[in-house]
Amino acid sequence: MSDLIGATGGGGRLLAIEGPPGIGKTALLAEAKSLGQQAGLQVLAARGSELERSFSYGVVRQLFEPLLATLPAEERAELLAGAAALAAPLFEPAALAADPGGDSSLATLHGLYWLTANLAARRPLLLVLDDLHWSDLPSLRWLAYLLPRMEGLPVLLLGGLRPEEPGEDATLLAQIVSDPLAAAIRLAPLSVEAATLLLHDRLSAEAEESFCGACHADTAGNPLLLRELVHAIADEGLAPVEASVPRLRELAARAGSRAVSLRLSRLPPAATALA
Ligand SMILES: Nc1ncnc2c1ncn2[C@@H]1O[C@H](COP(=O)(O)OP(=O)(O)OP(=O)(O)O)[C@@H](O)[C@H]1O
Ligand SMILES: [Mg+2]
Structure with a gap:
């Protein structure tokens, strides 16, 4: 640039x-x-x-x-x-x-x-x-x-x-x-390494690799979804450890729908479903 x-x-x-x-x-x-x-x-x-x-x-x-x-x-x-x-x-x-x-x-x-x-x-x-x-x-x-x-x-x-x-x-x-x-x-989604760096920075330097990997996968590396997920994790007080991964899925689904529904509501249903 x-x-x-x-x-x-x-x-x-x-x-x-x-x-x-x-x-x-x-x-x-x-x-x-x-x-x-x-x-x-x-x-x-x-x-x-x-x-x-x-x-x-x-x-x-x-x-x-x-x-x-x-x-x-x-x-x-x-x-x-x-x-x-x-x-x-x-x-x-x-x-x-x-x-x-x-x-x-x-x-x-x-x-x-x-x-x-x-x-x-x-x-x-x-x-x-x-x-x-x-x-x-x-x-x-x-x-x-x-x-x-x-x-x-x-x-x-x-x-x-x-x-x-x-x-x-x-x-x-x-x-x-x-x-x-x-x-x-x-623009490409964030790599798993970039997502991990972001989570270490915004959430906890102790966040476990498997937890970060799951956050990346659940948001497909989309920075907006990842940011919302970080807020949801913090609100919930979820420990960034492997044992929390199943709970993460639910949080990702909910966090996604909040800010994202605002931005995606104007897209056709197929695109919203993909997100
Ligand atoms: N490379 C990045 N690393 C970390 N956070 C990022 C990165 N790129 C964007 N973000 C954050 O992700 C969020 C979404 O980014 P942005 O608003 O630029 O998306 P956009 O592509 O313009 O979306 P839209 O099509 O809805 O306008 C913002 O909060 C932004 O600060
Ligand atoms: Mg924009």
């Missing part, structure tokens, strides 16, 4: 970080944001939301609005000068009230491309877009429009997504991720 961030000046790239709920996409993106800040990049972030996916340009607005709103008027005008002015209405409260649906015309997409280019000309840019599967459609169109035009721009786009989650336009998202400037990585 730090190599990728270090290479941002060399031209535009998109890296999609893929994986199921709780595997660590957001955690990795948070790490990337702080690496980006340390490397002196301008870091902007947004995330798709299931509740806002019908809100046109919701993700794009989240991404740019906080910066535009805090810049001195002169700098804001510079960023929205020239062709970028085509996108300026998106960031005007009056225009938003008049046209809450927004539009995804070529003019707006082109304006947004220029806003991105103008920003990148000031400082190399790291754009972090989490939960892309819940992005509104016009924001996805902006990404698709930007990609073929960003070869020479110092812009690194990082996206987090659950590929299995049905989005506004799964085909468009798949096209974005398979662009020549894009690459995708799929």
Whole structure:
């Protein structure tokens, strides 16, 4: 990740970080944001939301609005000068009230491309877009429009997504991720060694190997499930020893259902059953 961030000046790239709920996409993106800040990049972030996916340009607005709103008027005008002015209405409260649906015309997409280019000309840019599967459609169109035009721009786009989650336009998202400037990585579950380290750290340095192995197996190495299981073990006061393993199964099932039901309830039943 730090190599990728270090290479941002060399031209535009998109890296999609893929994986199921709780595997660590957001955690990795948070790490990337702080690496980006340390490397002196301008870091902007947004995330798709299931509740806002019908809100046109919701993700794009989240991404740019906080910066535009805090810049001195002169700098804001510079960023929205020239062709970028085509996108300026998106960031005007009056225009938003008049046209809450927004539009995804070529003019707006082109304006947004220029806003991105103008920003990148000031400082190399790291754009972090989490939960892309819940992005509104016009924001996805902006990404698709930007990609073929960003070869020479110092812009690194990082996206987090659950590929299995049905989005506004799964085909468009798949096209974005398979662009020549894009690459995708799929996060793997924690290894048994990593899970053991985590349990030694969070639970007890004395946790027995067989107990740790069972925790890993019962959560399939999913960091979110493992974290919930650690809480359940602590609440229950369960000793981290081999004799506790049968009880662990019940705890894992219950712990899984608490936080995870929140995150998985929107997935189709087959995916929930797998979890
Ligand atoms: N490598 C890791 N080691 C330890 N804990 C981790 C690791 N990766 C993630 N976690 C923890 O696991 C939990 C779930 O991670 P995260 O929220 O990043 O998942 P996600 O892939 O973004 O899931 P979702 O698709 O639901 O958004 C968080 O509490 C996070 O801190
Ligand atoms: Mg996440």
